[in-house]
Amino acid sequence: MAGNTKDYYEVLGIKRGASDDEIKKAYRKLARKFHPDLNPGDKTAEEQFKQLQEAYDVLSEAENRKLYDQYGENWRAVKAGAGVPPPGWEGAQRTAGGPPPGGFDFSDFDFSSFGGPGGFDFGDLFGRPGRSARRSSRGRDVEAELELSLEEAHRGGRRTLQLQAAEACPTCNGTGEKDNKPCPTCGGAGQVLKPKTIEVNIPAGVRDGSTIRLAGQGGAALNGAQPGDLYLHIRLRPHPVFIVRGDDLEVELPIAPWEAVLGAKVEAPTIDGKVELTVPPGAQSGQRLRLRGQGLNKRKGGRGDEYVRLKIVVPKEVSADERKLFEELKQTSRFDPRKLK
Numbered sequence: 001m002a003g004n005t006k007d008y009y010e011v012l013g014i015k016r017g018a019s020d021d022e023i024k025k026a027y028r029k030l031a032r033k034f035h036p037d038l039n040p041g042d043k044t045a046e047e048q049f050k051q052l053q054e055a056y057d058v059l060s061e062a063e064n065r066k067l068y069d070q071y072g073e074n075w076r077a078v079k080a081g082a083g084v085p086p087p088g089w090e091g092a093q094r095t096a097g098g099p100p101p102g103g104f105d106f107s108d109f110d111f112s113s114f115g116g117p118g119g120f121d122f123g124d125l126f127g128r129p130g131r132s133a134r135r136s137s138r139g140r141d142v143e144a145e146l147e148l149s150l151e152e153a154h155r156g157g158r159r160t161l162q163l164q165a166a167e168a169c170p171t172c173n174g175t176g177e178k179d180n181k182p183c184p185t186c187g188g189a190g191q192v193l194k195p196k197t198i199e200v201n202i203p204a205g206v207r208d209g210s211t212i213r214l215a216g217q218g219g220a221a222l223n224g225a226q227p228g229d230l231y232l233h234i235r236l237r238p239h240p241v242f243i244v245r246g247d248d249l250e251v252e253l254p255i256a257p258w259e260a261v262l263g264a265k266v267e268a269p270t271i272d273g274k275v276e277l278t279v280p281p282g283a284q285s286g287q288r289l290r291l292r293g294q295g296l297n298k299r300k301g302g303r304g305d306e307y308v309r310l311k312i313v314v315p316k317e318v319s320a321d322e323r324k325l326f327e328e329l330k331q332t333s334r335f336d337p338r339k340l341k
Contacts, residue, residue, distance in 0.1 A: 008055035031240030139228035140219035156204030205297035247304030
């Protein structure tokens, strides 16, 4: 791997031949360890968590993993149908330090394969007059996949995206020719690329699979015609703690045997922080308790619920005093779980 590019297998601490289940287990284990909510103010843990998400996003998808194994850091360009980028091309290289200078941050994007015969035309994406752009007065619409954390989708907010925008070539004034020859500056395209930053408003309560339209942010058109639109298809990353069930969230909460028997007040995680939860006496493993209104924000207002699934955990090791108490309980109790109806 060149430059500062991370080896995704090393990030997850797994071998290249790891199974899908091993990849998922490694991600969930490390994500719990480095999750920002569990390491407030720890920038190192935050960066490690981002790298874990990046690695999992690639290796958990069979097609992406296959391309990554074969092409390394250039896999995204190959997937888009552009082939292996030539030396010095920075548009699709993924680096640990963030987006390439003036280019797309491909950590968030997975561009769909579209265009005329032969596959993806990068002229359509970056605004150069590619095959299909030359045939239309309006700029081409561009579709991309934007990955969000569950927290970002829940709370919404603004996201800064970096891309390359097309402008009329200053040498040929957009004609593509200079002295009856292809323009030496733009190569006959009529346009040159300039860095551009756009702000995306992510509405609170956006869901996996929904689409955000950015009018006029797609492919540029020739002769000052209307540019196309950029369509961002939302994809939510797997969360190390919560499982999404529509508007609701589900989380597993370990409790001690005596808390299950006697009842207890314990802390339970929610997407907005920890809250106090009352475990009723006689609680059973697998029992679900509802936290009303602690689920995800809804686009039209209101919130879903959170369901806390209890898991009774017994100690693997006990002290002499604890063993004595369990022995006394064994002699005293008439409880037999195998005779329950």
